[in-house]
Amino acid sequence: MINFISKLGRNKLALFGAIVILLIVILSIITPVLNLVNPNEVNTANRFIKPFNETHWLGTDHLGRDVLSRLLWGTQLSLVVGFLAALFAAVIGSLLGIIAGSLGGRLDNIIMRTIDVLMSFPYVLLALAIVAVLGPSLMNALIAVAIVNIPFFARNVRGVTITLTNSDFINASRLSGRSQTEILFFEIFPNVTPVIVVSFSTTVGWMILETAGLSFLGLGSQPPQSDLGSMLGDGRSSLIIHPHTSLIPGIMIFIIVMGINLLGDGIRDALDPRLNQGSLTRSKPMTDVARVKIPTKRSNALLEVNSLETKFKLNKNEFKAIENITFQIDKGECLAIVGESGSGKSVTALSIASLISSPPGMISNGSVWYKDEELLGLTYNKMRQLRGKKISYIFQDPLTSLHPLKTIGHQLIETIRTHGNLRTKDASRISVGLLEEVRISNPNLVMGSFPHQISGGMRQRIIIAMALSNNPDLIIADEPTTALDVTVQAQILKILENLRKERGLSVLFISHDLNVVSQISKKIIVMYAGEIVEYGDTDKILNKPLHPYTKALLNCSPDLNSKKLLISPIPGNPPLITEQIIGCKFAKRCSKKTSSCLEKIILIKKINDRQLRCINPV
Amino acid sequence: MHKPSLEKPILEAHNISKSYEINSSSYFSIKKETIRVIKKLSLSINKGESFGIIGESGCGKSTLARILIGLDTPDNGKIFIHNQNKVNLSSIEINKLIQYVFQNPIASLNPRLTIQDSLLTPIKSFFNYDYEKSIHLIYEMLDSVGIPKTSLKKYPHEFSGGQAQRICIARALLAKPEILILDEPVSALDVSIQAQILELLVKIKKEFNLTYIFISHDLAVVKNFCDRVSVMYYGDIVEDGDTNKIFKNPLHPYTKLLVEVSPTKNKKIQSDDFGELPNMTKPPNGCLFYSRCRRRNEICYKKSPTQINKGGRFVACNFPL
Numbered sequence: 001m002i003n004f005i006s007k008l009g010r011n012k013l014a015l016f017g018a019i020v021i022l023l024i025v026i027l028s029i030i031t032p033v034l035n036l037v038n039p040n041e042v043n044t045a046n047r048f049i050k051p052f053n054e055t056h057w058l059g060t061d062h063l064g065r066d067v068l069s070r071l072l073w074g075t076q077l078s079l080v081v082g083f084l085a086a087l088f089a090a091v092i093g094s095l096l097g098i099i100a101g102s103l104g105g106r107l108d109n110i111i112m113r114t115i116d117v118l119m120s121f122p123y124v125l126l127a128l129a130i131v132a133v134l135g136p137s138l139m140n141a142l143i144a145v146a147i148v149n150i151p152f153f154a155r156n157v158r159g160v161t162i163t164l165t166n167s168d169f170i171n172a173s174r175l176s177g178r179s180q181t182e183i184l185f186f187e188i189f190p191n192v193t194p195v196i197v198v199s200f201s202t203t204v205g206w207m208i209l210e211t212a213g214l215s216f217l218g219l220g221s222q223p224p225q226s227d228l229g230s231m232l233g234d235g236r237s238s239l240i241i242h243p244h245t246s247l248i249p250g251i252m253i254f255i256i257v258m259g260i261n262l263l264g265d266g267i268r269d270a271l272d273p274r275l276n277q278g279s280l281t282r283s284k285p286m287t288d289v290a291r292v293k294i295p296t297k298r299s300n301a302l303l304e305v306n307s308l309e310t311k312f313k314l315n316k317n318e319f320k321a322i323e324n325i326t327f328q329i330d331k332g333e334c335l336a337i338v339g340e341s342g343s344g345k346s347v348t349a350l351s352i353a354s355l356i357s358s359p360p361g362m363i364s365n366g367s368v369w370y371k372d373e374e375l376l377g378l379t380y381n382k383m384r385q386l387r388g389k390k391i392s393y394i395f396q397d398p399l400t401s402l403h404p405l406k407t408i409g410h411q412l413i414e415t416i417r418t419h420g421n422l423r424t425k426d427a428s429r430i431s432v433g434l435l436e437e438v439r440i441s442n443p444n445l446v447m448g449s450f451p452h453q454i455s456g457g458m459r460q461r462i463i464i465a466m467a468l469s470n471n472p473d474l475i476i477a478d479e480p481t482t483a484l485d486v487t488v489q490a491q492i493l494k495i496l497e498n499l500r501k502e503r504g505l506s507v508l509f510i511s512h513d514l515n516v517v518s519q520i521s522k523k524i525i526v527m528y529a530g531e532i533v534e535y536g537d538t539d540k541i542l543n544k545p546l547h548p549y550t551k552a553l554l555n556c557s558p559d560l561n562s563k564k565l566l567i568s569p570i571p572g573n574p575p576l577i578t579e580q581i582i583g584c585k586f587a588k589r590c591s592k593k594t595s596s597c598l599e600k601i602i603l604i605k606k607i608n609d610r611q612l613r614c615i616n617p618v
Numbered sequence: 619m620h621k622p623s624l625e626k627p628i629l630e631a632h633n634i635s636k637s638y639e640i641n642s643s644s645y646f647s648i649k650k651e652t653i654r655v656i657k658k659l660s661l662s663i664n665k666g667e668s669f670g671i672i673g674e675s676g677c678g679k680s681t682l683a684r685i686l687i688g689l690d691t692p693d694n695g696k697i698f699i700h701n702q703n704k705v706n707l708s709s710i711e712i713n714k715l716i717q718y719v720f721q722n723p724i725a726s727l728n729p730r731l732t733i734q735d736s737l738l739t740p741i742k743s744f745f746n747y748d749y750e751k752s753i754h755l756i757y758e759m760l761d762s763v764g765i766p767k768t769s770l771k772k773y774p775h776e777f778s779g780g781q782a783q784r785i786c787i788a789r790a791l792l793a794k795p796e797i798l799i800l801d802e803p804v805s806a807l808d809v810s811i812q813a814q815i816l817e818l819l820v821k822i823k824k825e826f827n828l829t830y831i832f833i834s835h836d837l838a839v840v841k842n843f844c845d846r847v848s849v850m851y852y853g854d855i856v857e858d859g860d861t862n863k864i865f866k867n868p869l870h871p872y873t874k875l876l877v878e879v880s881p882t883k884n885k886k887i888q889s890d891d892f893g894e895l896p897n898m899t900k901p902p903n904g905c906l907f908y909s910r911c912r913r914r915n916e917i918c919y920k921k922s923p924t925q926i927n928k929g930g931r932f933v934a935c936n937f938p939l
């Protein structure tokens with residue numbers, strides 16, 4: 001709740017709206033105790049007194065009634081009516097929505113089709129028709145406006161309810177013995193409240209406007225009682241000669257509706273989880289780079305990463321996601337990075353081609369050399385040419401990497417033509433060749449298919465084909481087989497290996513699975529909490545790990561061939577990115593820990609055949 | 619598939635089948651197609667065993683679990699719990715005997731309820747104890763699964779995946795079930811956390827005298843965890859038997875394929891053309907594995923295999939290995 005208010009407070013416009021609405025609400029609450037003239041006291045002798053008069057601050061109207069008093073009473077009435085109408089619509093609409101959404105079937109159909117009928121009439125026409133049937137009065141206007149807005153709530157709430165009804169936690173509570181009614185009230189309802197609140201706050205302004213509209217047409221509040229709408233209606237006839245009688249209520253309506261809408265939008269933004277994660281803030285096409293010096297190239301490797309460090313800014317604090325990452329990949333070599341989630345393996349992969357989103361990320365140290373070019377200092381255009389052409393990425397989820405509305409062929413051809421000046425026909429021929437290379441048996445059929453029509457394994461092969469389309473030197477594959485079945489995984493691994501051998505392609509393979517990594521890579525990097533802890537030949541490291549973390553990781557990865565029946569877990573959890581640890585970051589969970597492990601920073605050192613960051617190796 | 623045993627099975631399924639209708643639509647037409655997810659499947663589970671079900675995604679293992687727990691109803695076939703027909707039991711009675719642990723622990727806890735509220739639910743519905751007794755039970759259970767008592771007032775998003783899975787296990791155990799269905803309980807977790815949860819499951823199995831049905835696509839995990847395993851392919855069980863024997867000498871070509879492609883240390887990738895699951899809407903006539911099998915011949919194309927008993931193991935193949 002505090003979180004919600006502070007988020008709301010950060011939105012300047014919403015804060016402004018909230019203050020305006022608060023002032024108006026306070027004003028209408030204290031209206032009865034203010035020493036005001038009776039708003040309905042007629043005094044035709046004092047008609048149309050101009051505003052800023054001593055006795056009538058805002059003048060008088062065509063019957064000599066005090067405008068200020070009428071304005072305040074009218075505001076109060078309008079607010080109450082609008083709020084009640086919104087409340088009425090919210091309660092009925094949400095109830096219908098929850099019932100339709102959670103029970104489904106025929107009841108859902110009946111409710112939703114009735115609501116569709118309601119929605120097929122224009123708002124105002126429907127409200128007019130309802131008032132015409134019920135007879136003009138403020139109460140009937142309220143009912144009409146509420147009915148007109150029920151569909152809005154019902155549809156919103158039903159949509160959310162349907163998603164919730166099929167969710168795991170609803171199933172879980174059903175298995176915990178909750179009845180359907182209990183699920184409705186204790187499990188689903190708390191989760192739809194934000195939707196109701198948001199819909200409410202965005203419609204209440206609109207409802208005030210609608211009731212005012214009906215009153216303006218003489219169908220709402222009846223004389224002598226008057227709300228802002230009927231004041232506007234009364235003043236209309238003298239708009240040109242005595243504009244104040246209609247302008248003043250008009251401005252009031254404008255201020256109220258604007259205030260409520262600003263506040264409503266603020267509430268919506270503060271409650272929307274997508275906006276919380278900052279997914280709608282636009283990130284730059286390249287990661288920000290802020291480093292003091294650029295480490296020079298030291299080897300002849302195809303890709304050389306030197307003391308790379310990437311930071312993330314969270315609430316004004318900076319946290320290092322990775323630091324001191326140094327490695328090389330030769331032509332035709334496969335290097336794997338293994339680590340658990342949060343170890344920084346993906347951040348490393350994305351930092352290479354400046355794909356970390358900024359904000360909040362930035363590269364704060366180090367260099368990335370591709371052949372003789374330093375990648376982190378490149379301009380956007382140069383980097384764009386390099387990405388996809390020389391360095392390609394393959395990600396875990398092939399479905400999200402493909403455009404759902406374009407055929408596979410279309411997307412392949414597009415990718416090829418972006419980087420090369422080719423005719424569509426030639427690009428198409430190359431595409432078929434690529435699909436054959438990734439062992440798709442009927443490439444022409446697949447070229448005409450949409451992503452959802454083919455299986456996950458096929459999709460991942462198409463992603464690989466796309467990555468290959470411009471003859472890259474390096475493929476960075478971030479957990480490319482994690483979402484796939486073992487049989488498909490084996491196919492993908494084999495394809496990558498063949499490409500490496502036949503095309504001389506270099507592969508940076510990121511995975512959490514030591515067994516997978518041992519099959520594909522010659523060299524391996526083990527990462528823990530943003531640092532490299534062990535780096536060397538795969539076979540040597542996996543058969544004789546020196547870092548206690550590598551050993552522990554191996555001990556808890558189940559192996560199909562091992563005789564040992566039970567695996568031994570690593571106690572505790574990996575440190576959070578926010579934790580400040582001097583010395584070894586694994587010490588807390590390590591069985592070989594000594595007091596010196598946490599005293600000072602432990603550097604990575606070359607020991608025999610590998611690099612190791614540990615002072616008490618296994 | 620039946621295993622001759624002197625023990626009375628705690629859970630039995632006879633010839634259950636389930637199909638779904640899907641709309642396959644193109645721009646101009648909508649066709650209704652039927653997908654058979656489970657076809658005439660039988661199994662029986664003995665008290666106290668850890669029974670594994672493995673198979674690729676889409677083979678129907680999760681649907682089977684949902685049917686056993688009662689989140690789905692089979693089109694045909696019967697399920698017996700303690701020799702009682704499941705249709706005669708209320709959902710409360712069933713869930714007092716069988717509980718379920720989901721794959722994604724955070725998603726299976728209501729984000730707007732505190733852990734305490736989520737944990738009180740099963741006690742209230744199944745036993746209706748007063749608040750003090752319930753809290754006392756929850757404290758004991760949290761102790762068993764290794765979650766501090768101070769966590770009760772927290773919300774699910776404040777926990778890591780491993781902790782949330784411990785809480786989910788606690789919730790399932792509070793119903794005092796005899797059978798726990800574990801549907802990929804560690805696939806969403808990191809390796810080091812995965813091992814912690816598996817260790818916890820081994821511990822509580824003894825402590826609460828449980829029977830496990832463990833569903834997974836990871837052969838290595840199943841091998842470490844289960845006494846007996848059934849291999850599912852395309853909605854049916856193709857092989858069933860002792861875990862170690864099955865993985866050491868698979869009888870069904872499909873089991874052999876799974877064992878071969880499962881990555882292990884110091885093993886290089888072998889052949890790479892295994893095909894994928896055939897189109898579910900148009901199942902072939904004979905053996906369902908025909909299109910992917912290396913031992914197939916004309917007989918397999920026409921004749922769907924029957925289950926045979928081979929040294930206490932069951933295999934559904936015309937030409938077992």
